[in-house]
Amino acid sequence: MYVAVKGGESAIRNSQQLLAEERRGDRNVEELTLDQIQNQMSLAVDRVMAEGSLYDKELAALAIKQSRGDLVEAIFLLRAYRTTLPRFGTTIPIETANMSIRRRISATFKDLPGGQVLGPSFDYTHRLLDFSLAANGDVPDAVEAEDAVDQNMPRVTDLLNNEGLIEEETTEDDSEPFDITRQSPKFPAERTARLQNLARGDEGFLLALAYSTQRGWGRNHPFAGEIRMGELSIEFIPDELGFPIEIGEITITECQMINQFKGSSEIPAQFTRGYGLSFGHNERKTMAMGIIDRALRARELDEQVQAPAQDEEFVLSHSCNVEASGFVQHLKLPHYVDFQSELVTVRALREAVNTDKPDEAEPIPGIVAAE
Amino acid sequence: MTASSQNKNTNGSLENPEILEGYNFAYLDDQTKRMIRRAILKAVAIPGYQVPFGSREMPLPFGWGTGGIQVTASIIGQDDILKVIDQGSDDTTNAVNIRNFFGKTAGVDTTEKTNKATVIQTRHRIPETPLSKDQILVYQVPIPEPLRWLEHRETETRKMHALAEYGVMHVGLYENIAHYGRVTTSYDYPVQVDDRYIMSPSPIPKFDNPKMDKMPALQLFGAGREKRIYAVPPFTKVKSLDFDDHPFTIESWEESCALCGSSNSFLDEVITDDEGTRMFVCSDSNYCKEQIEKLTNAPLVQNGDGS
Numbered sequence: 001m002y003v004a005v006k007g008g009e010s011a012i013r014n015s016q017q018l019l020a021e022e023r024r025g026d027r028n029v030e031e032l033t034l035d036q037i038q039n040q041m042s043l044a045v046d047r048v049m050a051e052g053s054l055y056d057k058e059l060a061a062l063a064i065k066q067s068r069g070d071l072v073e074a075i076f077l078l079r080a081y082r083t084t085l086p087r088f089g090t091t092i093p094i095e096t097a098n099m100s101i102r103r104r105i106s107a108t109f110k111d112l113p114g115g116q117v118l119g120p121s122f123d124y125t126h127r128l129l130d131f132s133l134a135a136n137g138d139v140p141d142a143v144e145a146e147d148a149v150d151q152n153m154p155r156v157t158d159l160l161n162n163e164g165l166i167e168e169e170t171t172e173d174d175s176e177p178f179d180i181t182r183q184s185p186k187f188p189a190e191r192t193a194r195l196q197n198l199a200r201g202d203e204g205f206l207l208a209l210a211y212s213t214q215r216g217w218g219r220n221h222p223f224a225g226e227i228r229m230g231e232l233s234i235e236f237i238p239d240e241l242g243f244p245i246e247i248g249e250i251t252i253t254e255c256q257m258i259n260q261f262k263g264s265s266e267i268p269a270q271f272t273r274g275y276g277l278s279f280g281h282n283e284r285k286t287m288a289m290g291i292i293d294r295a296l297r298a299r300e301l302d303e304q305v306q307a308p309a310q311d312e313e314f315v316l317s318h319s320c321n322v323e324a325s326g327f328v329q330h331l332k333l334p335h336y337v338d339f340q341s342e343l344v345t346v347r348a349l350r351e352a353v354n355t356d357k358p359d360e361a362e363p364i365p366g367i368v369a370a371e
Numbered sequence: 372m373t374a375s376s377q378n379k380n381t382n383g384s385l386e387n388p389e390i391l392e393g394y395n396f397a398y399l400d401d402q403t404k405r406m407i408r409r410a411i412l413k414a415v416a417i418p419g420y421q422v423p424f425g426s427r428e429m430p431l432p433f434g435w436g437t438g439g440i441q442v443t444a445s446i447i448g449q450d451d452i453l454k455v456i457d458q459g460s461d462d463t464t465n466a467v468n469i470r471n472f473f474g475k476t477a478g479v480d481t482t483e484k485t486n487k488a489t490v491i492q493t494r495h496r497i498p499e500t501p502l503s504k505d506q507i508l509v510y511q512v513p514i515p516e517p518l519r520w521l522e523h524r525e526t527e528t529r530k531m532h533a534l535a536e537y538g539v540m541h542v543g544l545y546e547n548i549a550h551y552g553r554v555t556t557s558y559d560y561p562v563q564v565d566d567r568y569i570m571s572p573s574p575i576p577k578f579d580n581p582k583m584d585k586m587p588a589l590q591l592f593g594a595g596r597e598k599r600i601y602a603v604p605p606f607t608k609v610k611s612l613d614f615d616d617h618p619f620t621i622e623s624w625e626e627s628c629a630l631c632g633s634s635n636s637f638l639d640e641v642i643t644d645d646e647g648t649r650m651f652v653c654s655d656s657n658y659c660k661e662q663i664e665k666l667t668n669a670p671l672v673q674n675g676d677g678s
Contacts, residue, residue: 079428184423184598187526203445323433323596330434341557341576344622362665
């Protein structure tokens with residue numbers, strides 16, 4: 001006799017217990033600590049903080065542990081937690097020219113004030129599996145530089161700006177930035193909404209779109225004007241004090257893309273900008289973001305909108321991996337009522353055709369057409 | 372569970388977990404609830420119009436009912452009795468999961484009985500038992516925009532709604548008839564509300580569309596991922612789109628429910644063996660149970676095996 005999909009409750013409970021057990025893995029292997037994740041999986045932590053829109057290394061590490069290393073799942077955990085947090089206010093805007101630099105490179109100038117600072121980078125590693133890490137992983141201490149990093153580390157775009165060669169970054173605008181986590185997005189989107197959307201957007205999605213522009217799908221000639229990574233202190237003015245206090249320090253990565261110039265016989269030509277910024281050390285993400293920010297300015301800069309990366313509604317509506325992952329995977333939910341409706345319709349359509357061709361008629365299982 | 376369970380105290384099962392500490396009643400903070408209630412009020416005032424709202428990230432995935440959950444969380448009170456169904460059934464995993472979520476975060480009474488519930492959250496069905504004016508039906512909506520399949524740009528569809536420029540919908544239906552000889556849309560069948568806005572009824576089978584018309588209960592629709600809320604106030608005209616010479620029709624079956632014998636409910640088809648033998652049973656599990664009780668004149672204790 002028919003047994004419906006009953007007993008959902010105990011099935012869910014058992015599944016969750018099994019999940020917990022699988023997450024823990026072999027109990028003879030020592031359990032991961034949050035410290036270990038924070039320190040040795042730091043780029044995973046950075047990605048989860050960036051796309052989770054919450055700067056908290058410990059919680060990000062916890063999310064990574066809980067999600068068994070599934071970073072999109074970890075991002076989801078952090079986002080859901082973020083929903084419950086109260087808002088105290090808005091910090092003073094950060095000034096990236098003043099950050100304590102750990103890495104700063106420019107692809108547009110051989111040398112520049114402050115110099116090129118490679119910092120920690122995969123860039124020039126040979127991608128050879130290092131079997132010594134499998135053995136013990138001991139590493140010698142890194143060599144300390146003789147001189148400290150130059151305090152004067154102006155942004156490349158500011159240097160160009162002195163000559164008027166690149167467009168001004170923004171006009172002074174004190175209006176409250178749009179917050180896509182509190183308001184429903186609108187199109188056309190404000191720049192603040194666009195940058196916020198891209199900053200928390202899925203790295204893979206942005207990467208593929210940025211790549212598509214380089215292959216001609218909305219080309220805009222990017223140069224990596226500057227990529228910088230380092231620490232910045234965050235300041236906040238509490239109402240009861242009325243003056244700024246430092247509430248912490250964060251690591252950020254910033255990318256300034258310098259793009260195809262614009263001008264006319266009357267207006268002197270100027271380079272245009274694309275901007276990327278991310279919590280933590282996220283170079284691939286910020287570079288992709290810089291390229292897409294610029295691509296999405298197509299309409300503003302009177303360029304033809306032809307490619308997906310230039311289409312604001314397409315890019316901004318599909319960048320969030322929490323939304324995308326949820327909706328793609330919701331197909332796992334039962335759909336048998338809708339499917340039953342489709343069965344009824346398809347059988348009725350087939351019956352209508354078969355009635356016209358009696359020779360080929362086949363028995364239709366007990367269904368009367370919808371009409 | 373027994374058929375009569377109100378399950379406030381079903382011995383230690385997941386169904387009635389401890390109320391979660393450190394979270395607000397029904398999870399959302401009061402500011403958020405106020406924002407959502409404002410959106411709901413606007414939606415009720417403009418039947419069928421999609422009101423944008425600042426949808427939050429919930430601890431359940433987008434696409435799994437976050438819109439319905441946010442609406443329910445914003446309207447539910449301590450005294451409400453909640454019923455959650457998915458595909459018409461209280462027992463499907465997602466319905467169980469959402470019911471548990473409210474059990475955990477709000478501690479409200481839950482029920483499987485349609486007429487006992489004050490708030491019913493649903494995915495893909497409207498209960499067979501007619502609803503009353505004291506009830507609210509909350510739909511989970513994946514894609515709130517009925518014009519989306521014809522025009523994918525939000526900027527365009529909003530304009531079309533504003534100007535009631537709905538010709539394209541009828542052209543779409545006409546092309547469907549021209550191609551197949553009939554309208555082939557079988558679920559999420561578009562409706563026009565109060566002679567004004569064209570609205571997605573959510574992916575309910577078209578079988579359920581007539582129940583929306585002049586329904587005494589308030590109908591609220593929440594689309595979390597798409598950040599839209601819309602509503603059909605009680606006793607509002609809801610018309611499924613059609614043509615005079617191709618009037619709207621609903622699904623019907625030759626069979627009756629193999630469990631309760633009902634001949635006027637939506638039937639699910641169940642394949643029972645390798646030969647493709649089928650049986651048909653009510654999709655509304657509570658309705659089916661009540662029909663059986665009427666037949667046997669006794670409350671049904673065992674779930675599921677239908678004997």
